[in-house]
Amino acid sequence: MTEKINQLNVFKTLVEFSPDWLMLMNEDQSVRYISPAVRKITGYEPQDFIKDVNLFKNIIHPEDRDIIAHKFKTVTTHHHHYSRSWTIEFRIIHKNGDVHWIEHNCQSVIDDANKRLLGLISSNRDITDKKHTEQLMLKMSLIAEQSAEVVALTDTNGNIEYVNPAFERTTGYLFEEVKGKNPGILKSGKQSAAYYKTIWTTITNGNIWRGHFINKKKNGNIYHEDAVIFPIFDNTGKIINYAKIARDMTEFMETISALEESEEKCRTTSRLYRLMADNMPDLMWAKDLTGKFILVNKALCEK
Numbered sequence: 001m002t003e004k005i006n007q008l009n010v011f012k013t014l015v016e017f018s019p020d021w022l023m024l025m026n027e028d029q030s031v032r033y034i035s036p037a038v039r040k041i042t043g044y045e046p047q048d049f050i051k052d053v054n055l056f057k058n059i060i061h062p063e064d065r066d067i068i069a070h071k072f073k074t075v076t077t078h079h080h081h082y083s084r085s086w087t088i089e090f091r092i093i094h095k096n097g098d099v100h101w102i103e104h105n106c107q108s109v110i111d112d113a114n115k116r117l118l119g120l121i122s123s124n125r126d127i128t129d130k131k132h133t134e135q136l137m138l139k140m141s142l143i144a145e146q147s148a149e150v151v152a153l154t155d156t157n158g159n160i161e162y163v164n165p166a167f168e169r170t171t172g173y174l175f176e177e178v179k180g181k182n183p184g185i186l187k188s189g190k191q192s193a194a195y196y197k198t199i200w201t202t203i204t205n206g207n208i209w210r211g212h213f214i215n216k217k218k219n220g221n222i223y224h225e226d227a228v229i230f231p232i233f234d235n236t237g238k239i240i241n242y243a244k245i246a247r248d249m250t251e252f253m254e255t256i257s258a259l260e261e262s263e264e265k266c267r268t269t270s271r272l273y274r275l276m277a278d279n280m281p282d283l284m285w286a287k288d289l290t291g292k293f294i295l296v297n298k299a300l301c302e303k
Contacts, residue, residue, distance in 0.1 A: 021124040023049075023056075027076060027117050031056060041102070041126045043095025061091035061099060075108060076117055089127065101131040150225065150246040156239055158182050158200070170225070170248050172218030183244075188216040203231050203242055213246070224249040 015022055015035050021042070022035040030053040034046045042059060049055050060068055068090055075086070085107045091099050106122040144151045144164045150171075153162040160178045168174055171186060178185065184196075191214055202209040208230040215223055227246035231239045 018123075019125075021126075023122045023124065025056075025120045025122070027119055029053075029056070029072060029076075029120075032119065038124075041094075041100065041124065042092060059092045059094075061093060064090040075106075075120075089131075099128075100126055101128045103127045150227075150244070150248070152183065152244045152246075154183065154242045154244075156241070158242065161241070170217075170223065171215070177218075186213075186215040186217075188214050188222055190214040190222070199229060203229050204239070206231055206233075206239065212249070222250075224253045 018035060019037055020035075021038040022033075023031060023038070024033040026032055031049040034049050036046060038044065038046055038049065044055065044059070052058075057065070057069075068088070071086075071088060085105070087103065087105045089101060089103050092102055094100050103125045104122055105125075106120055108120060109118040110116065111118055144162075147164060148166055150167045151162075151164040152160060152167055154160050159180050159182060163173075163175050163178060171178075173185075187196075199209050199211070208228065210228050211226075213225045213227055215225060217223055225246040226249050227244055229242060229244045232241040232243055234240045
């Protein structure tokens with residue numbers, strides 16, 4: 001008897017100190033027992049749920065009530081056709097008005113001899129922070145997917161784990177073709193091994209590298225990109241990934257090259273005209289609108 005009492009005390013202690021809100025419900029969903037953790041998760045006292053049989057239903061978020069009601073009705077009405085345990089996530093309204101996400105793990109208590117449902121035991125965990133993190137990660141994922149900039153993620157060995165659609169459009173490589181490979185497949189041979197060594201040393205030392213790449217697409221065409229490569233750290237400060245954000249600068253570089261070529265042609269043409277003018281016996285000159293000489297040939301200077 002003493003051993004059983006000790007076991008009950010241990011069980012009671014575990015239930016009372018569990019961070020999860022534990023609850024025992026009757027077949028009609030009225031609450032028979034609820035643990036103290038409900039106070040922190042919902043803002044209500046355990047006895048509030050005993051006194052008000054509808055409180056549990058009422059704190060469920062209005063948009064989730066029909067789903068939960070349908071689930072409970074299905075389980076209680078047709079319990080012999082369904083699994084004795086299930087997990088479902090839904091929102092509740094805290095007493096202070098805040099919305100909290102709950103992971104509800106429920107177990108049916110069934111009298112096997114009579115195939116009768118005796119009640120429901122549930123464990124309810126506050127997963128609000130987890131949900132917020134998931135939503136934030138989803139937003140970050142959408143930003144990367146919809147970004148016009150190239151985004152790539154590698155493991156600590158530099159092997160590709162993720163690339164966004166902009167990477168695929170820019171390089172011609174699909175994610176499936178580069179997954180697990182080193183970004184070195186994009187090397188054009190126009191930049192030295194020392195250049196890439198400097199990049200690797202910079203980021204493995206926990207620093208950010210900014211610079212320019214002359215890369216090669218899948219079809220062999222050369223393209224330019226300005227890039228930022230940086231390490232990603234976990235909560236302990238350990239590097240767990242490397243990320244690159246880059247902008248395709250090919251069109252810009254081609255424009256700059258065309259302008260430089262045009263300027264060189266202008267300089268060459270100017271030198272030719274000057275040479276022609278100096279070799280002409282006639283006097284030649286040019287003035288601007290203010291009357292200042294801007295060009296005189298050799299014949300005029302010698303006059």
